[in-house]
Amino acid sequence: MFRAEPLLKIRLLMLATEAPDAALELARFGLFNPAEHAHSGYDQAFDESPAEAYREAWLQAESRLSKVVEQCGGLGELVIPADAAAPSLADLLELNDWLKEVWTTCLGEHEAEMRTQDDQRHLEALEETLEKLERLNVDIAQLLRQDGLLAVNIGSLPVISLKRVTDALSITGFLVSTFDQHNEQVYAVIAGPREREAEVRGVLSQAGWRELPVPLELRTHPQAARAWLIEERKRVEERAGVQCKVMDNLRGQYRPRMDEARLRVALARPLAEAALVGVRGKGGLAGVAGWIPRRRVDALRALLEERFHGRYLLDVAVPEAHEAAKVPSLVRYPGWLQPFVPLVKSYGVPRYGEFDPTLPFAFTYLLLFGAMFGDIGHGAVILVLAAALYRRLGRMAWIGIAAGAVSMLFGLFYGSIFGYEDVIEPVWMSPLHNPIHVLTVAVSFGVGFIILTLLVNVRNKFTAGHVSEALFDSTGIAGLVFYLGAVGSVVSLANASESAAKLANPAAVLAVLGIVTVAIFKWVETRAGWGERALVTAIETLETGINLFANTLSFMRVAAFSLNHVALALAVFTLANGLSTAGHWFTIALGNVVIIVLEGGIVAIQALRLMYYEGFSRFFSGDGREFVPLRLELERNKV
């Protein structure tokens, strides 16, 4: 729970023809994280990528399948039989060709449907347009004569192109006259010398010009246009009906094989995914590399033996020190801790071997929240709300429930219920009446917290093999010695007792020893000229002191927020007391809602901020790799 599980690097060699099944078995195994091959030893001799073609085919098939499913929809749940085998490359290619055929047919029909819809919209616009066209004070039959000196086009174009088209056509002596507009399409008559008509075609085509199919009837008998339009609409609707039937037929025709296609694509996924990281090979051999938990090596061997009966070679190795940054982190959390994992991972993933802060995070976060927002009533509201929203919030609701409970606990300690301080006696103390005490406790907690983070950092550095940093850096032993010395000095100066005064000198020596060690380390570590080195050393050493001081004082906000909570309640009571009975209780209720929403939200963020910046930033690099096992499609979310 405090660190990632020990992992081993495996290299599995098998016949290239059995690679899809091997990847499938690894996916079913559920705890294999594919990794790149090393650039040494026999890995170097495996210089081919036998799964590339497989991945390429799978990507295409998967893309086509998802497009077809999107179009056809309505496919049921996919069940993957436990003994189903992965498709070979030839199978996948054949499937891909079939999916291409299906998609091309679907796409053609889909395009036809879109054109029909477009035509329907066009006809609707035309209906209104023709009304205006009929009223044009021109002889349309004469205007549209094919043998006239004047070339006339009636149609529509996007309104944004109108000015440009008008300007462009003016070069060739054509005029543009608009007579209607529907949404972003403007309807216009374009006229100019017939001998230059060919010159304008390019412009019109580029501008998205759509010629209006003015029927012959309209040219001779404008009143016949209505009848023509009705006929045309009927024809388009019939076409739409036919297309629907064609799509339904297609769905019926392709559906039986679609389920099989989905199954095959799902079974092919593991090798295609593994190929992304790198499946290497030579001749008839293929190899995959990756990480598995040490505790599961024997189980994997048994699984492979049962499936391949010795036709494989499994090489297992402990990760070397230089590989630490590449090893993924697999941490098993108990169910009750799971809701806090996303909050930690939003900062970063712990490196392999690094201390996993989820457990201390959960406790400290709740403790800080409760201390800053201690109130039995408010805590109960948060608890009940989180429980009520459990379905919507999922596991995250447990954070609200726990935060509410801790808030209630601290409310009991502080003797506060919905801001009332005189209803119950505080079990511990009332922040309002003991502000200095609360501040002292908060800062002391901060000192303890910072010491803990420094110790964790020392442990992490030792684990990673960075011994000098663990011993001499500002967040190592030297930094810790300085911090303990500085805290001791401050405590002895603030305390008038004789025993505390005796502590002053040793503490100061400790602080000086620590900071000088840090300065020397910075000097040695900085690779630059003398001047820059001196500057970097001075600034970074100064920063060490300032940072630790500022981080400690940061915890004063815990006390400040606990006081703030009481002060807000007092403000609400003051307002409420000046009102009548109804106004009084309304103000009390509204004030409490404001406190819960506003202050509750701020405190939740402040507690998170303290954890991230005063805690995690000191020991947690957060640049680890998450363990992402190879899985079958449907189980992907169950990592």
Next chain:
Amino acid sequence: MSAYLNTRVSLFSGRLWQNGDFDALIGSPDADIADTLSDRGLPQLAAGYNNQDPLSLEQRIIAEILDETRVLIRPLTGDARNFLIYWTERFEISNVKTLLRGKMTGEKPAALLARLTPMGAFSRLDVQDLVHAEDVTELLRRLEAGPYAGIVRQARRAFEDSHDPFILDAALDRGYYEGLARRAQPLENAVGSAFRRLMGSLIDCINLVWLLRYRFNYNLPPAQVYFLLVASHYGLSSSRLRQLAALGSLDEILIALPDGLRREMNGVTEIHEVFARMDRMAADVAGKVLHSGAGAIARAFAFLILRERDLRSVRAVLRGRHLGLPMGDIKQALQRMPEGAL
């Protein structure tokens, strides 16, 4: 923030190349090239120098530009930020063109993906999804549902009518630069003449080069040529472009240019010379803005224009060296680099 950006631009301007630097690069022994590139703030080019794949060189150059743009964008907000982000999007429009051409020729998705320029943090397209479109029509439909819908919609309509890849490219380019001019307008009002001069030199150069190319290389009719140009309110205004498009020869067009431009084009007889002169003029304007007290965004934009010009020249030198061309030929090529060649 403008003080930070000004300082950053001033620091970056030290990375710009002088003519002597190119001569040194051309004459350097192979072993020193990586160090020279690294010293000039081009670590990615230095790292990949021995890789002789020209596409990889192209991608590295763009990666360098994107890296520097990212640093300059950091302190910006509002219109200035949107403008510089949009300025990077022309590389993504190039990716759109690559995707479209790939689909026209039936290129395999993996090969197509390898040819695309990685946009890193500036990426807006889901290229993994787009490369798996079945054909150009499907690809255009998918693009139309994405961030470049406005640009692609016009291009699709034009392409559906003509099925001409040239029309598609021209429509995409025009759509992109009109978007750029639109985004520049609030900055021209806010920052003043320096920014306007930069945009003017850029758009004038693009318009004149396209006009000549479409008119005399592709023999398009004047109306279509004019339609394909970027609507402009700079030196070569839309009404001037309309007049120029209607003219029938290079000489007539050069004579009809505004006075300043006409003087610059004195003695030009070939279209490629126009490219070179316009490019040099744009660089001069950018140089003046960079070393002036203009607003930070104008200086940042000027730096990016000059930096890109430098990198085009570096690319020419490196390619020339890979091909084993004589030094004289490489030097001559440097003087002919047309605008928008990236």
